[in-house]
Amino acid sequence: MNVDADDTTPSSEPSNASPERHDILWFPDGNVVLQTDTYLFRVHKSVLSLHSSVFKDMFELPTVEDGASDEIMADDTAGMKALEETYEGVPLVALVGDKGEDVAHLLRTVYDHGYYISRSDDHPLCKITAILVLSTKYAFESIRTDVIGHLLKHYPMTLSEFDMVDDDQATVFQDLRCFQHFKLLKAALVADADVLLPGLFYVCSDFDLGHIAQSLRETLDKESTWRLLKGRDHLSLAFKRIQWIYLSESEACVKLHAPNQPTFDQFRLKDPEATAVFDTLTLKDVSGDKLVSTWPHRVCTNCGERLEKLINEEREKIWEELPSYFALPDWDILRAALE
């Protein structure tokens, strides 16, 4: 597919201003202050510990006040740095490399049950990706499970379910679905959400190379780029099998049952673009009924039924192989890892 619109998000300029208190996530009885580039959050150790094993472990580590030596002091745990300084007498923890807006999405999810409802697709994408990436980084397990389950509704694990949602012009997370794929792929890679990766690599494969190159420059590292391009080649080869099944079966039918119809070579001479329908990497575009109904005169009713079945079996086979194209474990292993 071809998408002309620029889906880049302008990255915000690094600010030298010191971080400000967050309007909502500043509780006077909070007993820890989290520091990011833009915001300070005064929250509760007990609440964070309840949801996040990373914070729990960090708060349980001995601190300098407890007489611990520097070596075993809570320090630099999973991108966190317990600072020696305090903020208004409250311990200060720097969240290294996290954007204040992203941390706000995560903390609001923790504190306000109505803030992120995984049944709703009305959230902006930046909220979804922030929650996915940070719930993974800081091990907010139930939030992570929730957001992955939510995304699986949009990038499901079976072909029949995927066909149902695979509409790039649909609006989801406040934008066209086609503008979300690369950003979600990046977030899923960062968050090790392997179960989402076959579907995301698959949808990202069906863009022209120019768009892929542009999106990759902005989002993916070298190794993931290699995986996407390599997988795209595998997928492209697999799609040739569908084309071959259609052409060989329909040709046999024309010769046996409809000798008045032109052979495919004759047909192609009349219309050089006749096989353009196969120029896709979206399985929905080459379903059995779609191909058979594209040229209804080339296949008789009996052969048509057989052909539809053969094509749909091949589509399922490609779907089963999909994770391997992108150097991922089989669906069964990905599914099992979810439980």
Ligand SMILES: [Zn+2]
């Ligand atoms: Zn026939």
